[in-house]
Amino acid sequence: MNLLTEAWIPIQHNSQFQKITLQQLLCGEKTGELCLPRDDMELACLQLLCAITQVLFTPKDKKELGKYVTQPVSSDAYENACKGKMDWFDLDHPETPFMQIRNVKAIQPTLMDKLLAGVADGTNKSFVNPRGLGDYLCGSCVAIALFNVANNAPSMGGGFKGSLRGSTPITLLIKGNELHQTVWLNILTEETLAEIMPWYQETKTQKPNYLDRVSADSKILASCIGLNRGLLWQPAYFELLSPKPKGKCVCCGSIEPVYAGFNKAKFNYTVEGIWPHPLSSRFFSIKKGEKEERFPSFTTTAPTWTHLSRLVVDQQNEKEGQQTAPVIRQARTFMQNDKIQLIVGGYRNNQATVLERRHEFFSLAQGWAEHGEVIRRIITDGLAYKTILRKALYLFAVGIKDKIHGSGVNLCDFAEADYYHQTENWLHQCLASINFDAPDSDLKSLNFQLKKSVTNIFDKVTEPYRQEPKMLKALALARRSLHKSLKELEPQGVACD
Numbered sequence: 001m002n003l004l005t006e007a008w009i010p011i012q013h014n015s016q017f018q019k020i021t022l023q024q025l026l027c028g029e030k031t032g033e034l035c036l037p038r039d040d041m042e043l044a045c046l047q048l049l050c051a052i053t054q055v056l057f058t059p060k061d062k063k064e065l066g067k068y069v070t071q072p073v074s075s076d077a078y079e080n081a082c083k084g085k086m087d088w089f090d091l092d093h094p095e096t097p098f099m100q101i102r103n104v105k106a107i108q109p110t111l112m113d114k115l116l117a118g119v120a121d122g123t124n125k126s127f128v129n130p131r132g133l134g135d136y137l138c139g140s141c142v143a144i145a146l147f148n149v150a151n152n153a154p155s156m157g158g159g160f161k162g163s164l165r166g167s168t169p170i171t172l173l174i175k176g177n178e179l180h181q182t183v184w185l186n187i188l189t190e191e192t193l194a195e196i197m198p199w200y201q202e203t204k205t206q207k208p209n210y211l212d213r214v215s216a217d218s219k220i221l222a223s224c225i226g227l228n229r230g231l232l233w234q235p236a237y238f239e240l241l242s243p244k245p246k247g248k249c250v251c252c253g254s255i256e257p258v259y260a261g262f263n264k265a266k267f268n269y270t271v272e273g274i275w276p277h278p279l280s281s282r283f284f285s286i287k288k289g290e291k292e293e294r295f296p297s298f299t300t301t302a303p304t305w306t307h308l309s310r311l312v313v314d315q316q317n318e319k320e321g322q323q324t325a326p327v328i329r330q331a332r333t334f335m336q337n338d339k340i341q342l343i344v345g346g347y348r349n350n351q352a353t354v355l356e357r358r359h360e361f362f363s364l365a366q367g368w369a370e371h372g373e374v375i376r377r378i379i380t381d382g383l384a385y386k387t388i389l390r391k392a393l394y395l396f397a398v399g400i401k402d403k404i405h406g407s408g409v410n411l412c413d414f415a416e417a418d419y420y421h422q423t424e425n426w427l428h429q430c431l432a433s434i435n436f437d438a439p440d441s442d443l444k445s446l447n448f449q450l451k452k453s454v455t456n457i458f459d460k461v462t463e464p465y466r467q468e469p470k471m472l473k474a475l476a477l478a479r480r481s482l483h484k485s486l487k488e489l490e491p492q493g494v495a496c497d
């Protein structure tokens with residue numbers, strides 16, 4: 001199956017599920033919303049569409065990009081762009097199959113479920129993965145899964161290399177009104193590439209590493225990896241077994257040729273430095289004058305909004321900083337007068353085990369591009385109220401040494417989870433509708449809601465202990481702490497209630 005010519009993109013249009021070609025999508029002949037039963041596969045499919053489109057068409061500047069966003073590509077232009085690249089995207093190519101190499105030596109084949117992140121782990125839960133997934137995969141789902149494992153998921157473990165972005169990076173994309181727009185909004189122009197990847201021009205003709213292989217044990221500088229090579233980087237050796245002529249894909253349900261397994265092998269190499277992936281923000285710290293960079297991941301159960309300012313706002317001090325994803329940086333130059341919709345996703349893992357998947361949407365109101373400080377303030381306030389609640393409940397549990405006897409009941413984690421649950425919608429709403437030029441009144445009402453939530457949760461979780469004489473002092477202490485901290489947090493000159 002060739003991803004440039006065959007129908008592999010799973011979409012839903014007018015309640016009909018079908019697969020369409022990339023040409024139909026980019027030439028405006030067919031449209032719809034991506035549709036797969038797993039949200040991580042949907043996200044990976046979108047990333048793959050962006051990667052292929054970026055490889056085929058890299059617009060010169062934002063004017064040219066603007067044309068692509070608003071007008072369909074002509075069939076001639078599409079065919080032209082595919083010239084010389086057909087061998088890159090053929091899943092069953094006799095020599096250079098997509099994201100694979102030929103003649104991988106493995107003792108025994110691996111079953112398909114290993115390609116679906118989180119399915120084969122010991123912690124697999126039926127609510128994360130419907131039963132039956134992982135038996136056979138169609139060409140479309142297997143291409144998406146190969147790309148997902150290479151880019152987003154923890155490595156296969158046991159010495160297998162992870163993606164260029166580390167094991168479970170957070171991915172950021174811009175969402176358009178329609179699928180083809182979403183794809184184009186995440187394509188970088190040559191202008192942007194020259195800024196984020198100064199080696200872009202000289203590495204432009206590089207091929208992916210499954211065509212032009214990395215030699216074993218080599219050391220590769222990230223600044224020697226070109227755009228196409230980085231976007232399609234395959235960190236391990238994979239080779240699909242020949243497909244069976246017909247079967248039911250356990251992911252999308254299509255009845256077509258299906259793959260039942262693959263061979264895999266690790267190979268060793270080192271990449272030095274960080275490759276500036278278009279869809280990833282980067283954090284850095286400066287130690288002894290050296291900048292150390294890394295890609296952020298979801299490491300705790302805290303909701304995605306808590307990461308948002310670190311993902312979309314640039315910031316730097318003497319010791320550390322953060323830089324937003326190149327696609328967001330580019331969007332600041334041509335979407336600054338519009339609201340922006342973001343897709344944020346990734347896995348949370350413990351080594352090779354996937355604990356959680358995320359695929360969420362955020363809207364940022366008009367003015368987002370210039371008012372990073374307001375975005376930061378919203379997130380900081382959201383977190384500050386959570387901290388106040390925890391602090392008060394911590395005092396309730398431990399008291400004050402030699403003065404007030406603590407209750408010994410730790411309600412912090414339970415209350416924190418409840419706080420996140422109750423406030424998530426408000427944070428989303430505030431980010432989507434705030435008046436960035438004059439944010440005070442919107443911030444005030446957000447603070448009012450957050451404060452109300454904190455006091456409600458405090459009352460709710462401590463209620464069962466109000467009749468316990470031994471705990472009364474600790475409860476009074478905790479309540480005093482809560483009110484004092486809440487007062488300190490109120491926006492200056494504004495009473496929240």
Ligand SMILES: [Zn+2]
Binds near residue numbers: 138139142250251253
């Ligand atoms: Zn499928």
